[in-house]
Amino acid sequence: xxxxxxxxxxxxxxxxxxxxxxxxxxxxxxxxxxxxxxxxxxxxxxxxxxxxxxxxxxxxxxxxxxxxxxxxxxxxxxxxxxxxxxxxxxxxxxxxxxxxxxxxxxxxxxxxxxxxxxxxxxxxxxxxxxxxxxxxxxxxxxxxxxxxxxxxxxxxxxxxxxxxxxxxxxxxxxxxxxxxxxxxxxxxxxxxxxxxxxxxxxxxxxxxxxxxxxxxxxxxxxxxxxxxxxxxxxxxxxxxxxxxxxxxxxxxxxxxxxxxxxxxxxxxxxxxxxxxxxxxxxxxxxxxxxxxxxxxxxxxxxxxxxxxxxxxxxxxxxxxxxxxxxxxxxxxxxxxxxxxxxxxxxxxxxxxx
Numbered sequence: 029x030x031x032x033x034x035x036x037x038x039x040x041x042x043x044x045x046x047x048x049x050x051x052x053x054x055x056x057x058x059x060x061x062x063x064x065x066x067x068x069x070x071x072x073x074x075x076x077x078x079x080x081x082x083x084x085x086x087x088x089x090x091x092x093x094x095x096x097x098x099x100x101x102x103x104x105x106x107x108x109x110x111x112x113x114x115x116x117x118x119x120x121x122x123x124x125x126x127x128x129x130x131x132x133x134x135x136x137x138x139x140x141x142x143x144x145x146x147x148x149x150x151x152x153x154x155x156x157x158x159x160x161x162x163x164x165x166x167x168x169x170x171x172x173x174x175x176x177x178x179x180x181x182x183x184x185x186x187x188x189x190x191x192x193x194x195x196x197x198x199x200x201x202x203x204x205x206x207x208x209x210x211x212x213x214x215x216x217x218x219x220x221x222x223x224x225x226x227x228x229x230x231x232x233x234x235x236x237x238x239x240x241x242x243x244x245x246x247x248x249x250x251x252x253x254x255x256x257x258x259x260x261x262x263x264x265x266x267x268x269x270x271x272x273x274x275x276x277x278x279x280x281x282x283x284x285x286x287x288x289x290x291x292x293x294x295x296x297x298x299x300x301x302x303x304x305x306x307x308x309x310x311x312x313x314x315x316x317x318x319x320x321x322x323x324x325x326x327x328x329x330x331x332x333x334x335x336x337x338x339x340x341x342x343x344x345x346x347x348x349x350x351x352x353x354x355x356x357x358x359x360x361x362x363x364x365x366x367x368x369x370x371x372x373x374x375x376x377x378x379x380x381x
Contacts, residue, residue: 046271047271047272047275051178052179052270054314055310060272063310064307065171065272065276066275066279067303067306067307068303069279069282069283071302071303071306076299078094079094079098079295082094100345102298105302105305106302106305107344107345108305108338108340108344109305109337110340110344110362110363111336111340111362111366113365113373115312115316116315117369117373119319119320120319127372131369134368135361139358142357142361147218149354150221152360152364153214153217154215156364157211157214159363159364161211162195163370164198165198166370167308169190169194169195170376172190172276173187175270175273176270177376178270179268183377184377192255196248196251196252197252197277202288203243203244204241204288204289205289207293209230209233209234209237210293212229212233215229283303287299340362344359347359
């Protein structure tokens with residue numbers, strides 16, 4: 029078995045390389061260290077230093093304002109990145125041609141449903157919270173796969189393993205920590221709808237918190253052990269683990285544990301959402317920046333892209349205060365479409381990244 033596996037991949041397997049190898053990086057060694065594989069740690073340290081710095085060296089009033097400013101900025105940035113998928117989905121002729129029906133008919137149907145049914149609107153808002161968790165884990169998975177591709181590894185090698193591993197590395201600490209309650213509280217929005225029974229979900233989960241915590245920790249250890257065995261077997265058969273991929277997995281896993289496991293939920297959300305948005309903006313720009321630039325300058329295109337995303341983020345912030353209303357429907361739809369679009373407009377297997 030090992031001989032057959034080795035002969036199949038020996039010709040295409042990459043070498044481990046190093047983090048300083050520009051051929052294995054997406055933007056270059058230094059920029060990847062800040063914007064891609066190292067972004068989780070950079071964001072986590074930034075948030076920690078910002079909060080501790082203002083708390084230790086500024087008056088209480090200024091410190092409180094700085095905290096509000098940070099959370100406000102990260103929130104707007106998070107909502108702003110949702111619209112950043114537009115250049116990829118609608119301005120890339122190859123992508124649009126491949127998924128024309130999905131990109132035109134589904135948004136209209138979804139938006140109509142959210143306008144017609146308040147229960148559907150609330151359900152979509154709650155779904156967006158939990159789909160965002162899965163989506164964030166899948167972005168980490170995506171970068172691991174991109175680095176495999178950059179190293180010349182076949183697109184399907186260890187794919188299922190990476191899918192399980194990256195999902196659990198992100199979701200496991202969240203499920204085991206206090207942040208789970210922060211996410212499940214959104215079920216309270218079902219109050220007054222035909223699905224009002226779901227408002228009891230937070231209380232039920234809170235009562236089972238210790239059991240959920242134990243199950244999450246056991247699943248976390250089990251999936252990591254499973255992945256170690258898969259990697260060991262594949263490496264013996266000739267696979268070479270890229271340094272950038274290893275760094276992506278290790279850094280993301282460490283920050284996930286530090287943020288979800290040992291930080292207050294709002295601080296964890298700020299750090300996680302910050303690095304997620306930074307990674308996404310950087311990836312969209314590196315893939316679609318040339319098309320957005322057209323005949324103009326890169327600076328002008330970047331400023332227009334940033335301004336458009338920022339205006340959307342600010343509008344989203346204005347719309348999400350209080351209970352879901354019809355005004356928020358287009359923004360909830362955008363959230364769901366962003367998560368869904370990302371599942372097929374970026375594909376290592378189809379060489380779309």
